[in-house]
Amino acid sequence: MKKKVLIVSFSFEQEPEAFQVLEDAGFTPVLLAEKDRKGFTEADFTGYWAGLKEKPEGILMGADLPLGKYFARRAEGLKAISLNCAGADHLDLQAMEARGITVCNVPRQNFDAVADFIWGLILAVMRKIPEGNENIRKGNWCRGVERGYAVSGKTIGIIGFGAIGQAVAKRAAGFDMKILVSSTSRKPEPAEKYRAEYTERERLFEEADILVPACPLAPETYHMINEESLGRMKKEAVIVNASRGGIIDTEALCRSLRKQEIAGAALDVFEEEPLYSSELFALKNVVLTPHMGGLADREIHNVAMQSAFHMVKLLSGEKTGTELTGRNET
Template sequence: MPKVLVSDKLSPTAVQIFKDNGVEVDYLPDLGKDKDKLLEVIGQYDGLAIRSATKVTEKILSAATNLKVIGRAGIGVDNVDIPAATAKGIIVMNTPFGNSITTAEHAISMMLSLARQIPEADASTRASKWEKNRFMGVEVTNKTLGIVGAGNIGSIVADRAQGLKMKVIAFDPFLSPERALDLGVEKVELEELFARADFITLHTPLTEQTRNIISADAFETMKKGVRIVNCARGGLIDEAALAEALKSGKVAGAALDVFLEEPAVDNPLFGLPNVICTPHLGASTTEAQENVALQVAEQISAYLMTGEITNALNFPSISAEEAPRLTPFVKLAEMLGSFAGQLTETSIKGIRVEYEGAVAALNTRPMTAAALTGVMKPLLADVNMVSAPAIAKERGIQVETVNREQQGAYESYIRLTVITERQERSVAGTIFGNGKPRVIQVKSINMEAELAPNMLYITNEDKPGFIGRLGTLLGQLGINIANFNLGRLDVGSDAIALVTIDGVLDEDQLKQITALEGVKQAKSLRF
């Protein structure tokens, strides 16, 4: 009988689900806060059910000699060292949809409280001041709400806001025009959203692309008197810039449920009169806590008793028999998707994945899921092979797969095409004899390159002297070249350089490379 440890507070019903499924369970809700005790006992268990209090570090995982699965009751898994878990073959699951309604309702509540200054008015009245003239609010009816991130939670917020008779505009790079029409929102670019919105609410994950998505420069483009709501992730807003915008009156008010540093005990925003703060309550309702608890119990039980995998963040749905043949192509598909995703700067309408040769006869569904994961991960950090197809469908992205027999020189190859409102961009790759993924074509330009952790991608004019100028500049910047791959359409036309480098380019270095004579586009790629 498998044995599960519940180390955070979970519903009694969830504990019963484990028992009903034939799983032995120890319910020790305070153990997660005691790192030493957790380290001492974790080796006894096959499964671990947690919320946010338990920190599953590499040290804890090293002692988890029998652990097979970790289930997080909720979305965020910042408290789990996923790479270390993956290295030990431990599956990490979450419950991504259990608290969507609750978080969306909290955002709407924060917006309405902000519009009518309810917390400040409450405090003033309780202090017997009766400052009726001080608290002049605004209506939300007929105001424009800008939603950054139109996924599951953002879509619910849009629906609720429309019920309040608000005009809803949305920015989401994965939101298709068709899906926007279904939601009843106007799809806009981020700059237009900032310029038009009376209220802005954030519902996007925190990634390198979304960090400080609302910055000092962004505030400059907004309406005077805009109101900001963030119930998504700390770090999406530059808090120092927000403080200045609040003091100057550019921003009329802000309502924050999340902060860059949590627990937030000493934040410069706390002292400002036009700010509402709550302690990360987005998922804190009885219904949401019950839902995610029941889901995680069902998921862990199913995996331990039958091998079924649901909402896994680090493991594809591949059987033991398929794994040896599929795994290299799954890796190739995800890397091709990541390549295309990092180059894509406009909204995605469709993704086409073509399988040719021997690979077309295999189970291509995990490969397609991996390709979608790669495309979306630069902007949606929480996406995985389980959630990627659902997210693509939710965003209205048309996914097409093509399987055909070998037609060219390669025994097997995969081509991924990202279709945007402006263009189509393709990248193709194959697996060589050593089992490593190789890029063999980018934007119809034939070339051969092994993908590495840090790469520099450049499109340039095919003119004499360019390679020398690029090499000289990289040397001056202290960037070591590990490999240099080139391709071109024709003499004197567009060319591509794909350079493997040691280390990560910073923003200033990339600007200098972009400014180099002959460069049309330069991107820092990470795999």
């Protein structure tokens, strides 16, 4: 009997070559129906899994399904999870490790696509591009009513200086910006290359015109952007987040935006995903997108193929080199 692999990734489903990798290796890909996925919780998925007659040995998934301790304790027959993404903060890695479930990710595959998208968000919120698009579609030729902010020459604050942070800085250098970086790792080479200055996080909050988190979600970064840090920011500053939603205290951000204590925000990630309702929806000074920063055509294909090859290796008892444990930073 062929081993089954449950597919829970919208982007993977659009890559027939990645499906073929699994089938050629003798596995049977099984799709989770779209109606079963909307608003899926850990408890929902546990019930779904319990109802399966033949339990899949592997799950190939993206970043939109929470699998915590409750699921891990009941994941009968599950041996491996291959992530179709880099981040794993939506999984309880310690619980998976305790059950002997191997988890691996696909790191450093789409950082340029994410950086491009971050810059799209920066320009959108700074130059008020969505407002202009909305006005002209309504028949309102309102040039100059919604005045944006120039980007060139401004100060950008980047929290985290890994692949994505450096890619954002590379683009910022082209805008002749002052680049401030807060990072636990202060390697001199990338800072010199992009004319960036390492400094403390508090200075970023106070001086940045554009604040960009580019760090993983961890206990020390959870709600790092909160009421206190927002209160230190310039009235003209904007926040652009395409890293992880939990880095920002959403309630505090909404209050700050509503009171116009900062100029705006652009968010591609949220504390709860999928996001079907939020106070953010009523705010005009925020740009929202559905966690699509890494979803560029070439990158989607490359990540899907890599995650498929990883699954084949894991279920064949081989190592991928990207295994994650409860001790990993994600």
